[in-house]
Amino acid sequence: MENKENNVVNEVQGQENTEVEAKETKTFTQEQVNEMIAKRLQRERKDIEAKIEAERKEAEELAKLSEQEKQKKLFEKQVKEFEETKKAFENERLLNETSKQLASKNLPIEFAQMLKGNDAESTFENIKVFETKFNEALEKAVTERLRGSSPKVATVSGGITKEDFKKMSLSQQAELARKDKDLYLELSK
Known part of the structure; x- marks a missing residue:
């Protein structure tokens, strides 16, 4: 009898939990969705227009320059793009190396982004400090x-x-x- 009551109580609580979860789900009307999409499209349109305007201004400036100045300006632009690409590549390489170092020391690689420094030396120092602190915390938790x-x-x-x-x-x-079945059985003999 008591088990049935517990099951009924558990079922009611389970239904209440699913009702709460259902209430937390946010729904939107078609009008709201259309409005959100329109705002997003407007932002994208502004970004694209700004890029087009910047390109147009650059083209106008280049048109005013002599051939030699145009070449110099284009060369500077290419050098700048190359430096940005190189920096991104170095950043990825350093992140990859950080992940490898963490894996080799049996440390979680999820921390690679946080431990990555500006260069290999600072990254290595960050990993050493992290390894020490991580192992101390792990040892304390195990103890x-x-x-x-x-x-x-x-x-x-x-x-x-x-x-x-x-x-x-x-x-x-x-x-x-109910409280101590073994004791009850022992005493009821």
């Missing part, structure tokens, strides 16, 4: 878990004698059976 709690000393009869058990009312005996 704490292993420590646990000391085992409890079991009482032979839980402080209740057979005579005490015989003097108990049926409701008290039923309560004991």
Whole structure:
């Protein structure tokens, strides 16, 4: 009987949880969706127009320059693009190397982005410090878990004698059976 009541309570709680989850889901009307899309398109259009305007101004400036100045300006632009590409490549290479170093030291590679420095030396120093602190924290957590709690000393009869058990009312005996079934079985023999 009691199990059925618990099951009913659990089912009701489960239904309440799904109702709460359903309420948390946000829905939008078609009008709201259209408005969000329109705003996004407007932002994109502004960005594209700004890029086009910048290109147009650059083209006008180049048209005013002599052939030699045009070549110089284009060369400077290419050098700038090359430097940006090189910097991005070095950044990726350093991130890759950081991940390899972390993996070789059995450290989580998810921290690579945070540990990556401006150069290989600073990255290596960051990894050394992280390794030390990570291992200390890990050791502390393991020690704490292993420590646990000391085992409890079991009482032979839980402080209740057979005579005490015989003097108990049926409701008290039923309560004991629910709380400590082994003790109840031992005392009811």
